Amino acid sequence: MKATAAVFPATGAPVAFHEVEVAEPRDSEVLVRMTATGICHTDLSVRDGIIPFPLPAVAGHEGAGVVEAAGRAVRTVEPGDKVLLVPPSCGVCGPCGTGHPSLCEVSALRWSGRRLDGTPVLALDGAPLAARFLGQSSFCSHALVEERTVLRAPRDVADTTLAPFGCGVVTGAGAVLRVLRPGPGSSVVVLGAGAVGLSAVMAAAVTAATRIVAVDLVPSRLELARELGATGTINGREAGDLGAAIRELTGGGADFVVETTASTQVLRAALSGLARGGTVGLVGAAAPTEQLALPLVQLVSGAMGLRGVVMGDGSPAFLRALIGLHRQGRLPVDRLVQVYPFERIDAAMADAAGGRTIKPVLTFG
Numbered sequence: 393m394k395a396t397a398a399v400f401p402a403t404g405a406p407v408a409f410h411e412v413e414v415a416e417p418r419d420s421e422v423l424v425r426m427t428a429t430g431i432c433h434t435d436l437s438v439r440d441g442i443i444p445f446p447l448p449a450v451a452g453h454e455g456a457g458v459v460e461a462a463g464r465a466v467r468t469v470e471p472g473d474k475v476l477l478v479p480p481s482c483g484v485c486g487p488c489g490t491g492h493p494s495l496c497e498v499s500a501l502r503w504s505g506r507r508l509d510g511t512p513v514l515a516l517d518g519a520p521l522a523a524r525f526l527g528q529s530s531f532c533s534h535a536l537v538e539e540r541t542v543l544r545a546p547r548d549v550a551d552t553t554l555a556p557f558g559c560g561v562v563t564g565a566g567a568v569l570r571v572l573r574p575g576p577g578s579s580v581v582v583l584g585a586g587a588v589g590l591s592a593v594m595a596a597a598v599t600a601a602t603r604i605v606a607v608d609l610v611p612s613r614l615e616l617a618r619e620l621g622a623t624g625t626i627n628g629r630e631a632g633d634l635g636a637a638i639r640e641l642t643g644g645g646a647d648f649v650v651e652t653t654a655s656t657q658v659l660r661a662a663l664s665g666l667a668r669g670g671t672v673g674l675v676g677a678a679a680p681t682e683q684l685a686l687p688l689v690q691l692v693s694g695a696m697g698l699r700g701v702v703m704g705d706g707s708p709a710f711l712r713a714l715i716g717l718h719r720q721g722r723l724p725v726d727r728l729v730q731v732y733p734f735e736r737i738d739a740a741m742a743d744a745a746g747g748r749t750i751k752p753v754l755t756f757g
């Protein structure tokens with residue numbers, strides 16, 4: 393069938409809209425008509441060649457939509473169902489088998505641009521077009537994905553709110569609720585108040601943590617962080633010594649730090665604000681060449697933990713729980729979203745890159 397795709401033609405080039413050919417769904421596949429898709433910094437990194445993915449390509453990995461067709465072996469959804477696109481996983485490797493599908497060992501599901509057998513799912517002018525980006529490629533009117541990449545979603549959640557649950561929301565909220573798990577009376581410091589950081593703030597606000605501190609450079613984002621549950625904020629531009637500012641607002645040091653900026657400079661500055669025995673969750677996606685130098689003595693004597701977190705260690709059950717929290721009004725993801733029509737993807741990406749929009753979400757049709 394034909395679909396309309398926003399194609400990244402070459403490194404750094406503006407998006408080009410094309411009519412593309414979508415392959416027929418196989419037995420295990422689902423064809424989703426997209427209704428909304430979020431833009432994440434990982435998409436910008438692909439466009440800019442920072443994260444390697446074969447171009448030209450269709451990116452996008454935060455999608456919501458309606459099932460249009462399902463293969464014969466598909467059991468969990470049927471045509472007409474509203475769905476959220478979620479990170480891909482194989483279902484049989486070690487991490488998948490132990491409830492950690494975000495750590496699935498089959499990285500070709502995320503990065504190869506094709507099905508596992510090498511066949512393309514999209515074609516442009518008769519030539520294969522890289523897709524299946526992070527298992528999805530939601531910057532297209534239709535996404536042909538594996539059944540494990542869709543999750544049936546409740547109809548009463550707006551599609552524009554639902555879409556970012558698949559990456560930005562689960563990444564920030566999962567870092568807090570699935571990985572760091574702050575206990576009663578603990579303190580959580582979130583470095584960076586973008587979509588991931590603010591999702592971490594909202595998640596911390598549904599735990600028994602009593603001090604939640606957001607750090608950013610943009611005053612309006614810090615204000616929003618307060619409205620979403622932060623008990624204190626630090627403007628990194630104004631705080632001379634970030635570690636000292638963190639120690640002050642946490643009453644001695646942070647038990648948990650969620651690092652979303654992917655800046656080694658920010659991380660090093662924040663480390664001196666970590667409490668003894670505290671843990672840093674590393675969430676921000678750095679360039680593959682980025683290296684980190686840390687004071688080893690401080691790490692050891694402070695009994696500090698450094699923990700990488702991938703997609704919030706999310707799972708379908710956890711995503712359902714997050715959507716449930718949202719429906720109760722306890723995870724107001726809609727506060728992060730600004731809606732743009734699909735045709736304005738370049739403007740939306742520019743607003744995301746420039747920090748003017750926290751979570752741009754594109755709508756179709």
Ligand SMILES: [Zn+2]
Nearest residue numbers: 432434559560
């Ligand atoms: Zn993402």
Ligand SMILES: [Zn+2]
Nearest residue numbers: 482485488496
């Ligand atoms: Zn797997």
